[in-house]
Amino acid sequence: MNIQNYINGQFLPPVADEWIDNYCPANGEIYGQIPNSSKEDVDNAYIAAESAFPSWSQSTFEERSRILIKISELLEANLQRFAEAESKDNGKPISLAKDVDIPRAASNFRFFGNAITQFGSESHESVGQDAINYTLRQPIGVVGCISPWNLPLYLFTWKIAPALAAGNCVVAKPSEVTPMTAYLLGEICTEAGLPKGVLNIVHGLGTTAGQAIIEHPDIKAISFTGGTTTGAHIAKVAAPMFKKLSLELGGKNPNIIFADCDYKDMLETTVRSSFANQGQICLCGSRIFVEASIYETFKNDFVAKVKALKVGHPSEEKTTIGALVSKAHLEKVLNYIEIAKSEKGNVLCGGNRVIVKGYENGYYLEPTVIEVASNDCRLNQEEIFGPVVTIMPFETEDDVLTMANDVKYGLSATLWTNDLKRTMRMSSQLQAGIIWVNTWMMRDLRTPFGGIKASGVGREGGFEALRFFTEAKNVCIKY
Numbered sequence: 384m385n386i387q388n389y390i391n392g393q394f395l396p397p398v399a400d401e402w403i404d405n406y407c408p409a410n411g412e413i414y415g416q417i418p419n420s421s422k423e424d425v426d427n428a429y430i431a432a433e434s435a436f437p438s439w440s441q442s443t444f445e446e447r448s449r450i451l452i453k454i455s456e457l458l459e460a461n462l463q464r465f466a467e468a469e470s471k472d473n474g475k476p477i478s479l480a481k482d483v484d485i486p487r488a489a490s491n492f493r494f495f496g497n498a499i500t501q502f503g504s505e506s507h508e509s510v511g512q513d514a515i516n517y518t519l520r521q522p523i524g525v526v527g528c529i530s531p532w533n534l535p536l537y538l539f540t541w542k543i544a545p546a547l548a549a550g551n552c553v554v555a556k557p558s559e560v561t562p563m564t565a566y567l568l569g570e571i572c573t574e575a576g577l578p579k580g581v582l583n584i585v586h587g588l589g590t591t592a593g594q595a596i597i598e599h600p601d602i603k604a605i606s607f608t609g610g611t612t613t614g615a616h617i618a619k620v621a622a623p624m625f626k627k628l629s630l631e632l633g634g635k636n637p638n639i640i641f642a643d644c645d646y647k648d649m650l651e652t653t654v655r656s657s658f659a660n661q662g663q664i665c666l667c668g669s670r671i672f673v674e675a676s677i678y679e680t681f682k683n684d685f686v687a688k689v690k691a692l693k694v695g696h697p698s699e700e701k702t703t704i705g706a707l708v709s710k711a712h713l714e715k716v717l718n719y720i721e722i723a724k725s726e727k728g729n730v731l732c733g734g735n736r737v738i739v740k741g742y743e744n745g746y747y748l749e750p751t752v753i754e755v756a757s758n759d760c761r762l763n764q765e766e767i768f769g770p771v772v773t774i775m776p777f778e779t780e781d782d783v784l785t786m787a788n789d790v791k792y793g794l795s796a797t798l799w800t801n802d803l804k805r806t807m808r809m810s811s812q813l814q815a816g817i818i819w820v821n822t823w824m825m826r827d828l829r830t831p832f833g834g835i836k837a838s839g840v841g842r843e844g845g846f847e848a849l850r851f852f853t854e855a856k857n858v859c860i861k862y
């Protein structure tokens with residue numbers, strides 16, 4: 384199936400008529416083509432967005448809210464179609480796409496459709512100076528949204544929905560590896576009555592189409608989720624142009640397990656936080672630290688549960704681990720397993736490619752658990768972004784805190800304990816933007832979402848996102 388750009392409310396081929404093959408990770412076959420868009424396509428998308436801006440930015444919040452909620456309803460009505468497309472494009476189990484990815488994409492539109500009706504701004508009465516200050520929150524103009532392949536529609540809409548709700552017009556680029564649901568979203572936006580040019584979706588490579596977005600002199604803000612190296616590059620290009628930047632980057636998140644936790648709950652959640660979406664979520668707990676007194680028990684129970692996971696074709700309801708997103712990514716993850724062996728890591732289970740009958744060229748990998756002796760190894764320091772976790776024991780709270788923080792990333796951390804004082808102490812000292820205690824990936828869309836250190840800049844979610852997508856203008860009136 385061939386995909387087209389969505390510009391000014393129309394589906395269009397790329398100006399240069401150049402195309403990229405789109406692969407299905409479950410069987411390794413090419414199943415369509417996507418535009419290899421160039422600067423000209425991005426320029427056209429910008430022109431459409433710029434001409435839509437005066438009207439969209441002046442539309443009432445009720446009107447924007449109504450359209451966003453309509454998009455949400457249409458996504459829900461098309462759940463099966465979108466879930467199938469997401470699963471085929473990405474390799475994730477259909478059950479995950481149906482239960483998580485597409486419902487969350489719909490929630491993103493509904494949430495920001497509602498949030499904009501509650502969004503306000505501050506006023507400050509300057510007592511003694513006979514003046515009042517009030518702050519306008521105005522849309523920025525045309526903004527760029529660039530998203531990755533791991534949670535394709537979920538993360539694409541997590542950016543677009545607040546940008547549109549706040550009155551901006553958007554030039555958006557999904558990952559070239561998983562373009563399909565972003566393409567289908569165009570149809571839904573038209574059906575929901577989104578005026579033409581308000582949202583423009585350009586497909587293509589990061590180094591060309593993405594680069595043209597970040598370099599565009601009049602695209603005034605960039606919201607990006609993806610790898611830390613790409614984020615650093617975007618910051619370098621965008622900063623001298625004084626663009627607003629929101630960067631949600633990689634993670635190497637600690638999962639810290641104390642002996643006093645609710646063991647059964649911890650064990651089940653730890654399997655999920657290690658391997659959900661084939662471990663391709665920036666929030667996955669890829670470094671597991673276990674208190675020494677329960678280490679051997681945990682190790683045996685965890686490995687047994689991991690071995691029972693079902694690697695299979697994404698369309699099978701029983702599949703818990705689907706295919707990795709691409710051949711290149713599979714090779715990257717396999718290379719880390721080789722690195723582990725050279726670093727004397729002990730592979731407790733997994734480590735091998737899986738050949739699924741009938742889909743021999745698919746990108747399947749066994750969920751892999753590696754016991755490491757130190758937090759200093761590459762496996763504990765570098766983002767693998769696949770179904771690979773490390774485990775190691777710790778003796779004291781101080782030791783584990785030092786190891787948890789001794790990494791360049793700072794996205795999320797999970798803590799398993801029933802000790803309230805320890806929870807409070809550690810939550811305040813862990814270097815991460817998001818801490819989960821006795822749970823993982825529990826999301827409330829009102830909360831600030833993002834990381835520190837090499838995990839990014841800025842926060843998404845709730846009013847934080849609406850603040851990012853608006854400029855504050857203070858008005859001081861003397862009376």
Ligand SMILES: NC(=O)C1=CN([C@@H]2O[C@H](COP(=O)(O)OP(=O)(O)OC[C@H]3O[C@@H](n4cnc5c(N)ncnc54)[C@H](O)[C@@H]3O)[C@@H](O)[C@H]2O)C=CC1
Pocket residue numbers: 529530531532533556557558559587588589590592593594595597608609610611613614616617631632633634664665715766767768
């Ligand atoms: N934080 C996260 O959630 C994610 C982290 N990653 C990490 O990044 C590694 C690399 O994965 P990639 O697919 O290469 O991620 P990436 O960071 O290159 O891609 C993310 C998005 O950025 C775009 N992009 C790439 N170069 C660009 C540029 N120069 N200007 C503008 N946009 C650009 C891509 O086309 C894609 O839409 C993964 O192995 C993983 O470790 C990948 C995806 C998501």
Ligand SMILES: O=C(O)/C=C/C=C(\O)C(=O)O
Pocket residue numbers: 531533534538541608609631663664665666826832
């Ligand atoms: O917003 C969420 O719930 C999850 C976000 C996950 C990522 O940004 C990621 O995995 O890249």
